[in-house]
Amino acid sequence: MFVLAAALAATLAACGGGGGGGGQGGEDVTVASDIAYPPFEFERDGEPVGFDIDLLNEVGKRAGFTPEYQNVTFDGIINGLRNNQYDVAISSMTITPDREKRIDFSEPYFNADQSLLAPGDAGIESVDDLGDATVGVQLGTTGEITAREFKDEGTINGEIRTFDTIEDAFNALENGQIDAIINDLAVSQYEAKNSDGNAEIIEVIPTDEQYGIALPKDSDLRQDINEALAEIKEDGTYEEIYKKWIGRAPEEIPR
Amino acid sequence: MPFEWPVEFDPSRFSLQNIREQYLDSGVIFENFDTLLQAFLITVGLALLAEILGIILGLVLALMKIGRSKILSAPAQVYIDVFRGTPLLIQIIFIYFATPNIGIRIESLFFAGLVALTLNSAAYVAEIFRSGIQSIDKGQMEAGRASGLTYAQTMRHIIVPQAFRRVIPPLTNEFVMLIKDTSIVSVIGLEELLRSARVIQSATASATPLVAAAVFYLAICLPLIYLANGLERRLNRRTA
Structure with missing residues (x-):
């Protein structure tokens, strides 16, 4: 009986751990995204790709975390963040006062x-x-x-x-x-x-909407994400990602 | 890898007061009651129509299947196998999103749902009728034939009417399944009970609409479940 329970626990732990690190190091962070929203997030060869994915991978690299993407339906994201099912969400989500009552956002990263x-x-x-x-x-x-x-x-x-x-x-x-x-x-x-x-x-x-990276209220990650985001906007990486997915240079970089 | 529990528990949010606020927010229900009621009527209408059409199609399939003609029984068998052997969710998505590829476009969401639920329930109803008909003593068919009736006449006047009484409890159970299965039609966007609850949930950030939808389903399904149980008991007593 004990052996069975131990085996079950080990299996669950393995599942809970997700796919492992992507070589970026740092802690694994669960990221919710509705990965059916090209060119921001969609699947190519079974992997999530797009503007948001490149941006958050870059943020993670600088802030010291590895995003583990979870494909979810958009209408479940806010509730999932509130219940701490996800650490972060990047899903072309507009910052609105109504949403800000329930969750926090990073600084804006896209004018929409x-x-x-x-x-x-x-x-x-x-x-x-x-x-x-x-x-x-x-x-x-x-x-x-x-x-x-x-x-x-x-x-x-x-x-x-x-x-x-x-x-x-x-x-x-x-x-x-x-x-x-x-x-x-x-x-x-x-x-x-x-x-x-x-x-x-x-x-x-x-x-005049602006997308933001969504977080549960009072998340420790928010400051790190904002600092990394500011760097990315500053050093030309933002423009690179924008050109790659939107096909032209941004008119202005969201502040 | 360190051990991680697959479930996290936050005791600070697990209180009676919070449960009441999250699940039983009467304000949300009052404000959206008309919408929910309308969605409930769509759910019931969809289930009722699909049940009636499913019974007609199902009876035809059952008679085809038990007959001696292979030309009739083989297609009936294939139909029943396909619809019982694939998920209803695939059937609905296929009927709405994939049939336009070959020129069949269903405009109305309600009609798309009705088609899918009817085709699906007919397969189950056919099996119910088949076992009902086969449960009638063989001697009845023999007696019918001996007294000069044809196979079809014996079926129509002697076997099927008796079978009908026996299949009422399982058909009622099937109807309960059908009512619950209408929620799967929400996937194509029809604002039946579940979708309507999710739209309100997304707008209000409250889980209460889901609870309300569940109560609506219970209100119609529970009486039917008990009715079926009662009928079954009565039938067993009479035939025992």
């Missing part, structure tokens, strides 16, 4: 806006043309919040359909099951570029 994505030939030229159209959003995102604000104002009257991942929403748009998507500009731009002309950015919806 919302956008309206739709087929170019659907006769939709702006948000005002949406009328009764079905609008897809990802659950829990600022895209969802923006869409619901439009609905409250009466600018749009149709159904707002929530998806677990933005990939599901893109898929539904491509299939013609929804009429448009309200989502982060950079991600919808990436989709538009890869959609063979099926979807276009119809309108940029300026919201």
Whole structure:
């Protein structure tokens, strides 16, 4: 009986330890991310890649920790941080006052806006043309919040359909099951570029959002992350990562 | 590697007061009650329609399967195997996200869910009917045939009506499964009970909507479970 219990405990410990260090040294830090959000976080050959991943790996290198990525649904991240299931989250998450009541953020690392994505030939030229159209959003995102604000104002009257991942929403748009998507500009731009002309950015919806690295309240890691982030913005690494994934130089570096 | 417990426990948050605040926040429910109620009606409507259509399709499949014609029984068997042998989640995702690839586009989420649940429950209902029909004494078929009825007439007037009574308890249990399975349709975005609870949870950061959804499911499933148990007992007494 004891042997069995010991074997079980050993197995659990091995599972709990995760995949081991990635050669960066330092402590392992559990990082939550909705890894279906190109170009910020997505999978290539089974590994997480993207703007956020490069950025956080660089932060970890300088702050002395090794990120262990956990692929989760976006709407579960805040709750998971609050319950200390994750140490850090990087998932193109906009810093909002509402979210700041529940979790902490690093200094901003990306300037973002919302956008309206739709087929170019659907006769939709702006948000005002949406009328009764079905609008897809990802659950829990600022895209969802923006869409619901439009609905409250009466600018749009149709159904707002929530998806677990933005990939599901893109898929539904491509299939013609929804009429448009309200989502982060950079991600919808990436989709538009890869959609063979099926979807276009119809309108940029300026919201002046900024992404931040999310942390549980009063995390010891916050100061280290901010210092590393400041260095990365300062020494040109930020611009390098930006060019690699966004395809052009940043207009300005978020402060 | 040092030993790490796979579960962490924070005693400071494990108090009656916190449990009440996190799980039983009545304010959140009052503010969103209409939304939840509407979602509940979608859940019940979806389950009811899928059950009715599933019974019709399931009975057809059962009769095909027990007949002597291979041309009928083989496809029925394949159908039942495929739908019982694959997860409902795959069936739903396939029906909504993958059929457009071959030109079949389901516009309505409700209809997509209804199709998936009907096709799935029909496979289970078919098995229930098959075992119900086969549980009727062979002598009845022989007697029917001996008195000049055809196979189809004996089935229709003698066997199936008796089988129907016997399958009511397992069909009720199947209906309970179906009600709970409607929650899987939330994956394609239909705002049934679970999705609606998750949308409110994401907006309010409260776990209370999930508890409320669970209570709604219980409110409809528990009476049905006890009803099925009672019917089963009565049936056993009568046939014992």
